[in-house]
Amino acid sequence: MKYTEDHEWMSLDGDIVTVGITDHAQEQLGDIVFIELPEVGTQVTKGDEVVVIESVKAASDIVAPLDGEVVEVNEAIVDTPGNVNEDAEGDAWFFRVKIEDTSQLDEYMDEDAYKDLIA
Amino acid sequence: MEDLKKTPLHALHLDLGARMVPFAGYEMPVQYPLGVMKEHLHTRAAAGLFDVSHMGQVLLDGSQAAAELEALVPQSLLGLEEGRQRYAFFTHANGGILDDLMVANRGDHLFLVVNAACKVSDVAHLRRNMALSEVIPVTDRALLALQGPAAEAALGRIVPVAEMRFMDVSVQESDYGELWISRSGYTGEDGFEVSVHEAQAEAFARALLEMEEVEPIGLGARDSLRLEAGLCLYGHDIDTTTDPVQAALTWAIQKVRRPSGSRSGGYPGDAVIGPKLAAAEIDPDDTRRVGLVPEGRAPMREGVQLFETEDARTPIGRVTSGAPGPTVGHPVAMGYVPVRLSLTGTQIWGEVRGKRLPARVAPMPFVPPTYKR
Numbered sequence: 001m002k003y004t005e006d007h008e009w010m011s012l013d014g015d016i017v018t019v020g021i022t023d024h025a026q027e028q029l030g031d032i033v034f035i036e037l038p039e040v041g042t043q044v045t046k047g048d049e050v051v052v053i054e055s056v057k058a059a060s061d062i063v064a065p066l067d068g069e070v071v072e073v074n075e076a077i078v079d080t081p082g083n084v085n086e087d088a089e090g091d092a093w094f095f096r097v098k099i100e101d102t103s104q105l106d107e108y109m110d111e112d113a114y115k116d117l118i119a
Numbered sequence: 120m121e122d123l124k125k126t127p128l129h130a131l132h133l134d135l136g137a138r139m140v141p142f143a144g145y146e147m148p149v150q151y152p153l154g155v156m157k158e159h160l161h162t163r164a165a166a167g168l169f170d171v172s173h174m175g176q177v178l179l180d181g182s183q184a185a186a187e188l189e190a191l192v193p194q195s196l197l198g199l200e201e202g203r204q205r206y207a208f209f210t211h212a213n214g215g216i217l218d219d220l221m222v223a224n225r226g227d228h229l230f231l232v233v234n235a236a237c238k239v240s241d242v243a244h245l246r247r248n249m250a251l252s253e254v255i256p257v258t259d260r261a262l263l264a265l266q267g268p269a270a271e272a273a274l275g276r277i278v279p280v281a282e283m284r285f286m287d288v289s290v291q292e293s294d295y296g297e298l299w300i301s302r303s304g305y306t307g308e309d310g311f312e313v314s315v316h317e318a319q320a321e322a323f324a325r326a327l328l329e330m331e332e333v334e335p336i337g338l339g340a341r342d343s344l345r346l347e348a349g350l351c352l353y354g355h356d357i358d359t360t361t362d363p364v365q366a367a368l369t370w371a372i373q374k375v376r377r378p379s380g381s382r383s384g385g386y387p388g389d390a391v392i393g394p395k396l397a398a399a400e401i402d403p404d405d406t407r408r409v410g411l412v413p414e415g416r417a418p419m420r421e422g423v424q425l426f427e428t429e430d431a432r433t434p435i436g437r438v439t440s441g442a443p444g445p446t447v448g449h450p451v452a453m454g455y456v457p458v459r460l461s462l463t464g465t466q467i468w469g470e471v472r473g474k475r476l477p478a479r480v481a482p483m484p485f486v487p488p489t490y491k492r
Contacts, residue, residue, distance in 0.1 A: 030150065030155055030156070030339075031154055031155055031156035031157075033416070033443040034417050034418065034443070034450075036417070052417075054417065054418055054443070055155075056155040056156050056159075056339065056343060056442065056445065057149075057155060057339055059418070059420065
């Protein structure tokens with residue numbers, strides 16, 4: 001598992017990376033009521049705003065942490081955005097990207113470094 | 120947050136685990152561990168306790184106070200009975216609104232509650248214009264709101280309040296000293312606002328919070344509750360650029376102060392507001408504050424530009440407040456549109472993150488009020 005400073009988590013399986021937000025992020029956002037996900041097939045570049053999250057309080061963007069192609073999105077969280085508050089680092093992942101260069105993940109934090117960041 | 124002022128309940132908020140934010144020069148609780156959504160729903164289901172001590176409390180003393188205040192607002196205050204409270208607004212010479220407030224007649228004086236961000240300028244405005252009255256800011260009292268269907272039962276364990284009706288005010292002795300009580304609030308629910316001396320404020324708040332029905336509620340839920348209730352937030356939904364007719368607040372202007380009333384006009388901006396109140400035909404190009412229900416699930420928040428059609432180039436208005444509506448289960452908003460587009464059911468478009476999304480003009484409040492009239 002790798003982590004970004006924007007409180008996203010990434011888990012690599014072959015050349016597919018699953019992306020979600022951390023439990024810390026969902027706690028900061030509060031009750032999530034609306035999520036807009038990218039379309040499957042979208043080519044994303046690191047830094048692109050790909051997801052919109054609306055909580056009761058405010059809207060926030062999630063940026064693509066990696067270059068790649070979106071191959072799957074989690075429709076379940078669009079139907080029930082509150083799932084992200086329940087299980088942010090489990091079933092409530094956001095999208096999956098297929099990447100060509102897995103070394104892109106190297107620059108990101110491991111779990112210990114991320115825990116230090118939010119401590 | 121060192122430069123921020125603290126209310127008498129500051130230590131209590133920290134003790135309760137509140138997340139504190141700067142608001143109108145004060146460090147205030149935006150939410151407690153329950154979270155905005157549950158705090159909102161709890162208030163509508165039982166009772167929520169809000170710290171609104173940042174708001175300005177002002178006494179107006181003198182036999183001419185009501186008459187002098189009538190020269191600053193388009194409301195009837197000479198007609199306000201003892202023991203009653205009324206919603207009012209200070210108007211500007213251009214017809215705009217300087218602040219909105221509550222005015223209570225407490226027999227030999229008036230008691231005002233004004234917005235936190237405006238209280239310094241409000242007091243200066245009162246002093247400049249009320250030569251015969253004494254303007255006394257109350258700085259040693261906290262102000263709490265207890266709102267929701269269980270508010271009467273909860274507060275009733277401390278002082279008898281069951282006989283009070285919506286907008287009644289009373290001063291009562293209690294274990295927490297003298298309480299200044301009004302049966303009012305800003306959530307659309309039945310409830311009370313209570314002014315208590317700062318020395319007894321925390322004990323009073325804790326006594327209420329110990330009750331089964333009562334949870335502490337932060338500013339986050341206060342905002343979504345008042346939006347569902349269709350109530351204006353000063354500086355957002357109303358300001359010096361919106362007159363009371365545009366703001367759809369003419370219900371708060373009593374007949375006696377309208378054109379052909381016996382105390383017609385005589386307040387700042389009457390030359391702008393009066394003719395609009397008297398007009399036989401409404402100018403279709405004037406603007407109107409309306410309720411809006413976005414058709415999808417994406418909230419349209421403050422600042423969202425509104426358009427007449429999906430591809431129109433020029434905006435016809437903007438959203439001034441918008442959020443998910445926890446009680447109604449869909450997003451709600453209010454904003455300004457031209458009168459010709461202000462009828463209930465009219466479809467307009469809001470631009471959210473570059474996309475035009477449909478919304479319909481809807482009646483307010485979005486939830487039926489439960490005031491005890």
